[in-house]
Amino acid sequence: MPHDPAAILACHGQRAPRYTSYPTAPHFTSGSGSSLQGAFIETLDPKEPVSVYLHIPYCDRLCWFCGCHTKHTLRYEPVARYVDSLVEEIRLFRERVGCRLPLDRVHFGGGSPSMLRSAEFHRLNDALDEAFELLPDAEIAVEIDPSDVTPETLEGLRLIGLNRASIGVQDFDPDVQAVINRPQSFEATRDVVTALRAGGLCTVNIDALYGLPRQTPERLMRTIDQVISLEPERVALFGYAHVPWVKTHQKMIADADLPDEAQRFADARVSAERLIEAGYQAVGIDHFAKPGDRLARAAREGRLHRNFQGYTVDECRTLIGFGASAISRYPGGYVQNAVPIHLYKDRVAADTLPAEKGYGLSEDDVVRAYAIERLMCDFSVDFADLDARFGAAARPAIRAATLKLATDPFGLARLEDHRITVSETGRPFTRIVASWFDAYLDEGGVQYSKAV
Ligand SMILES: C[S@@+](CC[C@H](N)C(=O)[O-])C[C@H]1O[C@@H](n2cnc3c(N)ncnc32)[C@H](O)[C@@H]1O
Ligand code: SF4
Secondary structure (H helix, E strand, O other): OOOOHHHHHHHHOOEOOOOOOOOOHHHOEEOOHHHHHHHHHHOOOOOOOEEEEEEEOEEOOOOOOOOOOOEEOOOOHHHHHHHHHHHHHHHHHHHHHOOOEEEEEEEEEEOOHHHOOHHHHHHHHHHHHHHEEEEEEEEEEEEEOHHHOOHHHHHHHHHOOOOEEEEEEEOOOHHHHHHHOOOOOHHHHHHHHHHHHOOOOOEEEEEEEEOOOOOOHHHHHHHHHHHHHOOOOEEEEEEOOOOOOOOHHHHHOOHHHOOOHHHHHHHHHHHHHHHHHOOOEEEOOOEEEOOOOHHHHHHHOOOOEEEOOEEEOOOOOOEEEEOOOOEEEEOOEEEEEOOOHHHHHHHHHOOOOOEEEEEEOOHHHHHHHHHHHHHHHHOEEEHHHHHHHHHHHHHHHHHHHHHHHHHOOOOOEEEEOOEEEEOOOOHHHHHHHHHOOOOOOOOOOOOOOEOO
16 A cells, blocks of 8 residues: 655655765765875776766856855856866876876766856866877766857867766746746757757756745646757756755745645656656656667666766766866775865865865675665665675675665565565655665764655
8 A cells, every 4th residue: 555755754764865875975084085095096997997077166156956066156267267276186187097097988067067168178178188098989978057058168068079968957937946046948948959959969968856946736847848848868857955054055945935745755756757658768766768868778778877976877987076076986985075166276286186085995885885876776686696796795784674674664665586676665765775775874963855
């Protein structure tokens, strides 16, 4: 029998990590970044392809819902100076590694990398070229705020060889846009999508949000229909994470304007149904893709992965993050750069890689990270697979998750044939089931965003 979502959340806790890494970033330790990064770099195989993430922490508008590491600026000068540091950081990295690693994908995220002018795209492109060996089919992805896009932006994007654009929409309703400080017309967005596609090389992802203030089911459905009419290859439908104790500008959003638990739950469900009706395949907990898209194929074939940017087909074991707050993932663990922009720039100016926090994975962490990634991607974890990969090291994680499953009164997951599988009831609560493998969940007083 279906359960009331409020009862499930009341029992299991309202909040859970998004598991874009395990352990999650709040568990990285301050001050250890630099030495760990040095050790991780030593172990890199010069022939193994890597991914790169470039963080641009600036926006020319500040949306009140925003949860990203970004800073509002009306002047371009600080952005150009920040790119000086990025170029220098890439050079320092190349010097430290001692060779040009093969590069399989580049993701420009933010913030709004679409703020960059073509001169800065040019400089970053040259820096990457000097430091890495770009592979012929490399994916070049950029997060784009359509309100930034000018003919010069398009020229810059062409120059770096953009082949995947991720466009922020959130919601097209003017009332919702007014209370999140993000005016953005459907027509202007459509024109940007058309311009980006003009060369025929670029696939499009659109980000939309549910759980926003003043959203009603009708308004949200209208937005989803407008998104569908733009025919993006992929749609990311995120639940708005309201964390005003971390992002103080979110206090501009009145609690009274926010939908309640039941509404968020219903909105997520009907939006997903609408996208599926329109021919999209659900991918993981919050992505949708046309069935022929690489992400949809990877999901069907059990090859989907999850990293700091969400769901991906990226198979690289190493992701190198450049820029303030950027996180790198190496086979041995994580490193996060200094978050305040001035601190990041000072470190680079002093000729040091700007790593601040770090985390070295234990054998048990590696098992749990693998189990959580499979659960978030496939809604299922095969204990025989864990056994085969990790042997006795897998036992504590299997035992902990089995115990949680046995005490869950709602049937969020079932255990059959030595495999844990999220049930239909449990699908919207997948982050909660994933947390059964998390050894650090109750440590350190971290308050995560809502689980649904
Ligand atoms: C860096 S922004 C995308 C590019 C560009 N800055 C823009 O807004 O169009 C990344 C995405 O994160 C999502 N996002 C931002 N703040 C969020 C929050 N508080 N909760 C959930 N998703 C959020 C939005 O969907 C946004 O499109
Ligand atoms: S949502 Fe995008 S444009 Fe708005 S403040 Fe955040 S990063 Fe900047």
